[in-house]
Amino acid sequence: MTGPATLRPAAIEVADVVVRYGEVLALDGVSLSVEPGRVTGLIGMNGSGKSTLFKAIMGMLRPERGKVLIDGADPALARRRGVVGYVPQSEDVDWAFPVSVRDVVMMGRYGRQGPTRRARPADHAAVAEALDRVELTAYADRQIGQLSGGQRKRAFVARGIAQDAGVLLLDEPFAGVDKRSEATIVRLLKELAADGRTVLVSTHDLHALPQLADEAVLLLHRILFHGDVSEALRPENLARAFGLDVLDEGASA
Numbered sequence: 001m002t003g004p005a006t007l008r009p010a011a012i013e014v015a016d017v018v019v020r021y022g023e024v025l026a027l028d029g030v031s032l033s034v035e036p037g038r039v040t041g042l043i044g045m046n047g048s049g050k051s052t053l054f055k056a057i058m059g060m061l062r063p064e065r066g067k068v069l070i071d072g073a074d075p076a077l078a079r080r081r082g083v084v085g086y087v088p089q090s091e092d093v094d095w096a097f098p099v100s101v102r103d104v105v106m107m108g109r110y111g112r113q114g115p116t117r118r119a120r121p122a123d124h125a126a127v128a129e130a131l132d133r134v135e136l137t138a139y140a141d142r143q144i145g146q147l148s149g150g151q152r153k154r155a156f157v158a159r160g161i162a163q164d165a166g167v168l169l170l171d172e173p174f175a176g177v178d179k180r181s182e183a184t185i186v187r188l189l190k191e192l193a194a195d196g197r198t199v200l201v202s203t204h205d206l207h208a209l210p211q212l213a214d215e216a217v218l219l220l221h222r223i224l225f226h227g228d229v230s231e232a233l234r235p236e237n238l239a240r241a242f243g244l245d246v247l248d249e250g251a252s253a
């Protein structure tokens with residue numbers, strides 16, 4: 001499948017990144033390359049540093065050490081250029097905010113509209129196409145909070161599509177989503193990767209991983225594993241990523 005002409009595929013390069021919040025060492029020398037054209041699953045327990053890694057990739061925090069490059073460019077610059085699209089965790093969104101689904105998707109066009117934010121015909125066309133792609137055309141005028149969990153995620157994916165983002169970061173897209181919506185989102189993400197996008201998805205949902213991801217990254221403040229999904233899911237790898245060895249030690253003490 002060929003992508004839209006304006007799509008800017010971009011690889012993510014993370015080199016030896018250290019991020020600390022006061023005493024908490026959230027990322028401890030993380031190095032990772034994420035390639036376009038694939039869905040990469042980012043797996044780690046609560047507090048393992050997944051959201052912090054996303055923030056570093058978006059240039060929203062400056063690492064104490066190391067570097068992030070998006071297609072060779074500074075991540076904050078890449079974000080301002082609209083190269084990086086982000087689907088946030090549900091808790092990070094104010095669902096009561098009085099905006100329609102269409103408004104949310106139009107936000108993906110703001111970077112092109114300048115300070116006046118006046119939508120041109122091309123912006124409306126891109127929003128309509130993105131809504132169609134995620135199958136939310138019929139819901140375009142609904143307030144964003146009046147959608148199901150899966151539809152809410154798809155609205156934010158549509159924002160990234162309208163933005164022509166070459167990199168899509170999704171933070172826990174399956175949390176609070178039923179199986180049918182999960183299957184729809186998985187299919188959509190695979191299509192978006194096939195267009196040439198770089199798709200990085202954090203998830204706790206290990207069952208969805210084989211269908212979803214072409215490769216997997218296990219994170220526990222540092223990269224424990226990066227490679228085949230089936231290998232990532234081996235019990236010894238999951239035990240390391242989810243700290244079960246720590247629990248075992250505690251149990252035997």
Ligand SMILES: Nc1ncnc2c1ncn2[C@@H]1O[C@H](COP(=O)(O)OP(=O)(O)OP(=O)(O)O)[C@@H](O)[C@H]1O
Nearest residue numbers: 021024025026044045046047048049050051052053
């Ligand atoms: N703003 C902050 N101030 C202090 N500590 C923080 C802050 N943000 C994150 N942390 C800590 O940094 C570590 C990594 O947090 P992060 O949110 O990146 O993990 P996560 O893998 O995304 O977790 P979850 O799966 O629960 O969303 C945790 O120990 C967390 O408590």
